[in-house]
Amino acid sequence: MVDLTTEYLGLALKNPLVVSASPFSKRIDRVRKLEQNGAAAVVMYSLFEEQVSYETCELNPHLSNDPLNYDQAISYYPHLAYYNLNPDEYIQHLYLLKKSVSIPVIGSINGVSSGGWLDYAQHMEQAGADAVEINLYYLPTNTDFTGADLEETYIRLVKNVKVRLTIPFAVKLHPSFSSLPNFSKKIVEAGARGLVFFNRFYQPDFDLEKLKVVPSLDLSSSQDLRLPLRWIAILFGRIPADFALSSGIHSGHDVIKAVMAGASATMLTSELLQNGIDRLGRIKDELEDWLDQHNYNSLAEIKGIMSQKNVAEPAAFERAYYLKILNNYQ
Numbered sequence: 001m002v003d004l005t006t007e008y009l010g011l012a013l014k015n016p017l018v019v020s021a022s023p024f025s026k027r028i029d030r031v032r033k034l035e036q037n038g039a040a041a042v043v044m045y046s047l048f049e050e051q052v053s054y055e056t057c058e059l060n061p062h063l064s065n066d067p068l069n070y071d072q073a074i075s076y077y078p079h080l081a082y083y084n085l086n087p088d089e090y091i092q093h094l095y096l097l098k099k100s101v102s103i104p105v106i107g108s109i110n111g112v113s114s115g116g117w118l119d120y121a122q123h124m125e126q127a128g129a130d131a132v133e134i135n136l137y138y139l140p141t142n143t144d145f146t147g148a149d150l151e152e153t154y155i156r157l158v159k160n161v162k163v164r165l166t167i168p169f170a171v172k173l174h175p176s177f178s179s180l181p182n183f184s185k186k187i188v189e190a191g192a193r194g195l196v197f198f199n200r201f202y203q204p205d206f207d208l209e210k211l212k213v214v215p216s217l218d219l220s221s222s223q224d225l226r227l228p229l230r231w232i233a234i235l236f237g238r239i240p241a242d243f244a245l246s247s248g249i250h251s252g253h254d255v256i257k258a259v260m261a262g263a264s265a266t267m268l269t270s271e272l273l274q275n276g277i278d279r280l281g282r283i284k285d286e287l288e289d290w291l292d293q294h295n296y297n298s299l300a301e302i303k304g305i306m307s308q309k310n311v312a313e314p315a316a317f318e319r320a321y322y323l324k325i326l327n328n329y330q
């Protein structure tokens with residue numbers, strides 16, 4: 001038997017397969033089924049800042065330089081309400097979920113401001129969450145709002161969460177920073193124990209007949225693995241944090257690549273939405289078989305072996321390779 005155990009955010013996991021924030025966690029029976037199929041932990045769907053602000057009537061813009069458009073946020077609120085429960089119901093659901101399964105449950109908050117809404121991270125801890133994931137996602141449209149402003153806003157939020165929690169927390173990032181290594185380091189210095197790479201951006205589309213901007217949600221494919229794979233490989237061993245790879249995990253091979261890059265946990269949603277919860281068990285088998293066939297006794301033996309600091313050709317992750325790729329194209 002291959003030892004698949006791993007540690008993520010100080011949690012001992014039986015394997016690296018974690019179900020990422022998604023509607024799966026809305027139903028306790030689904031999470032039980034995920035557990036039966038080998039899930040090592042589950043991240044709950046997010047509690048959104050807009051939801052808490054709506055409930056508490058804190059509709060003032062929190063961001064001084066680039067105010068959130070709350071009218072717009074509220075106009076989308078019915079969708080949020082459909083997707084999520086209200087904040088107190090969310091906490092109650094987390095409590096019940098935690099009582100119903102034996103795997104770790106990670107609460108999730110999604111927002112940008114450092115307001116009272118962050119108390120909900122604390123409520124998640126009180127309800128029994130083993131850890132919290134903070135999804136940072138803001139899309140600036142104000143041309144005077146700088147990258148530094150946004151980074152400061154995020155760091156302030158992370159520091160505010162740190163003072164509220166005794167349990168560990170991870171930050172789920174998007175990849176669009178001028179210097180991801182520097183910003184990741186700052187997030188960890190502000191108190192995050194883990195980094196989740198990455199949030200998936202859902203880009204709106206145009207309806208040409210109605211001349212409307214329409215939301216669209218495309219599920220990922222294994223190709224989407226490459227971006228987080230590259231960044232985890234670059235940052236492994238450089239930043240004292242646990243890495244979780246979220247985006248493009250669809251098979252045992254994808255899990256192996258992620259762990260070889262340096263990930264402690266591999267998170268899935270799209271594959272399970274497309275192919276059902278049972279698929280998780282088969283991915284675990286694929287992972288075990290591959291390690292066995294390649295004479296590894298444990299997952300730990302492959303962790304980080306393909307990270308930038310461990311590969312024979314570190315430039316493969318850098319600009320030099322870009323030139324090589326272009327020149328090699330026939």
Ligand SMILES: Cc1cc2nc3c(=O)[nH]c(=O)nc-3n(C[C@H](O)[C@H](O)[C@H](O)COP(=O)(O)O)c2cc1C
Binds near residue numbers: 270
């Ligand atoms: C229907 C759906 C709902 C999601 N809800 C959340 C959420 O509430 N919070 C969050 O951080 N990510 C959410 N995600 C993003 C996933 O957690 C995950 O990061 C993303 O789907 C990429 O992983 P994948 O390639 O395995 O799908 C959602 C994704 C989907 C498809």
